[in-house]
Amino acid sequence: MAEDFLASALAAEASSRALQDPDYPLFHVAPPVGRLNDPNGLIEVGGTFHAFFQYTPEHPRRLVYWGHASSADLTHWNYHAPAILPDTHQDANGAYSGTAIEVGERVELWYTGNYKDAETGEREATQCVVTTTDMEHFDKQVPPVISRQPEGYTAHFRDPQVWRDMDGSYRMLLGVQRENLTGAALLYRSTDLRAWECEGEMTFPDAGGTFDAFGYMWECPNLVRLVDEATGDAHDVLIFCPQGVSPQREGFENIFPCVAIVGQLVGTEFRGASGSFEELDRGTEFYAPQIMARSASSSPDAPTILLGWAGNASEDDQPSIGTGGWVHCFTAPRALSLRNGRVIARPYLPGLVLAPATLDGEPGDEAGASVAELAGSRSWRLAFDASYEGALSVNIGEESGLAITLEEGRLTVDLTGTRYPHGGHRVVTLDPGEAGRVEILHDRSITEIYLGDGSRVFTTRSFLLGEGAGVTLTGGASVTKVSAVRAD
Ligand code: FRU
Numbered sequence: 001m002a003e004d005f006l007a008s009a010l011a012a013e014a015s016s017r018a019l020q021d022p023d024y025p026l027f028h029v030a031p032p033v034g035r036l037n038d039p040n041g042l043i044e045v046g047g048t049f050h051a052f053f054q055y056t057p058e059h060p061r062r063l064v065y066w067g068h069a070s071s072a073d074l075t076h077w078n079y080h081a082p083a084i085l086p087d088t089h090q091d092a093n094g095a096y097s098g099t100a101i102e103v104g105e106r107v108e109l110w111y112t113g114n115y116k117d118a119e120t121g122e123r124e125a126t127q128c129v130v131t132t133t134d135m136e137h138f139d140k141q142v143p144p145v146i147s148r149q150p151e152g153y154t155a156h157f158r159d160p161q162v163w164r165d166m167d168g169s170y171r172m173l174l175g176v177q178r179e180n181l182t183g184a185a186l187l188y189r190s191t192d193l194r195a196w197e198c199e200g201e202m203t204f205p206d207a208g209g210t211f212d213a214f215g216y217m218w219e220c221p222n223l224v225r226l227v228d229e230a231t232g233d234a235h236d237v238l239i240f241c242p243q244g245v246s247p248q249r250e251g252f253e254n255i256f257p258c259v260a261i262v263g264q265l266v267g268t269e270f271r272g273a274s275g276s277f278e279e280l281d282r283g284t285e286f287y288a289p290q291i292m293a294r295s296a297s298s299s300p301d302a303p304t305i306l307l308g309w310a311g312n313a314s315e316d317d318q319p320s321i322g323t324g325g326w327v328h329c330f331t332a333p334r335a336l337s338l339r340n341g342r343v344i345a346r347p348y349l350p351g352l353v354l355a356p357a358t359l360d361g362e363p364g365d366e367a368g369a370s371v372a373e374l375a376g377s378r379s380w381r382l383a384f385d386a387s388y389e390g391a392l393s394v395n396i397g398e399e400s401g402l403a404i405t406l407e408e409g410r411l412t413v414d415l416t417g418t419r420y421p422h423g424g425h426r427v428v429t430l431d432p433g434e435a436g437r438v439e440i441l442h443d444r445s446i447t448e449i450y451l452g453d454g455s456r457v458f459t460t461r462s463f464l465l466g467e468g469a470g471v472t473l474t475g476g477a478s479v480t481k482v483s484a485v486r487a488d
Pocket of ligand 1: 037038054064094096097098112158159219220287288
């Protein structure tokens, strides 16, 4: 009998211990059971935000579905039955990552079908589509729309982003590996979303060759147009995950990085990108982010929203696997923009709004200052301004807990007082003034640090020891404009 994939996912969910786990996040998307990786098919339709995700309900048995969550405020999430099941030849080894697009009355979810021959190990990567008119019933088109990669590329051909171009035609951007084992991005065009023509590789004519042999595979490329807050000019931003690059400079400490470059896509040329690139997040866990697609009903003033996977490569050995049978979550939604050519990411949580808060004590006191409103809380949002005479320690949880040290020009994150098994201790050099504006999201086992009004972000997992709660500020800084809100 054919395996009933939906029944087995629902059975795994029915016996899930995740919600009882004190580390399970309250306002970050996390798997109902098992493993989550990339955000997929992010789209806002009719005022509801949909977040699909790479989902392995029977982890460690590797059977990859598209899980489905939705939210009215990007803060409180409802979980639905998985939307794409690995139930056909094309996706037998995983319904891999992709994006959503609204087309008239329907939404199409574009994804990569991953098939691996059990005997030969040979991989078939195809680009596939499911359609829905109600975001509840999803019809898979079989066979795939694009049945194989073009000449010159290996079967590492995946993660379609599909959007409508200015002239009304559609484009698809994919991450690929060339036969010479270097990474690239490919562009396709279509007038009807079913017959696709390969336009060729995205090229970088002004980048001095930097991106010509940049790692062995590019995963999850995403193109987005952002307006620069300083100049008012619009630019294209390419966000992608080049596997196998380790530039000789600070950062790039994770197995795989995620970078952004700024320019202008004209045809297949990404012009004006000089060859400089920045990591989107300097933390221990960040990968495969995706921009939320808009629909006809979206407000033109709505921010451009990005969600990332708060995970990296294949490190699944986090404590939650043992305590709750789940692993990984998303970052919080981030409103993206540009400031003087640099990507800015601010937390965007309409359901968790900061309010003025009070400090008990002063950071200079021996016991430090605690945020009154967050006493006993394990899930919260906090923002403040700081001016530094020395260093300010921000400690989350009991004893040293997650120890964040802020000073002019530097952020240090020490994870050694937590149960998080990776990343020990990290130092990030900051631009002048960046440490002056601080926002921290802490949600049970994930912590996101935003500095300089979104110019620097650091995401980590922060499995605290004991019942660890609240936050303490100690040291040589004066802290003003404190605002906070708790989520528990
Ligand atoms: C990135 C990625 C994608 C792929 C998916 C598989 O984390 O490797 O390239 O589509 O995850 O789960």
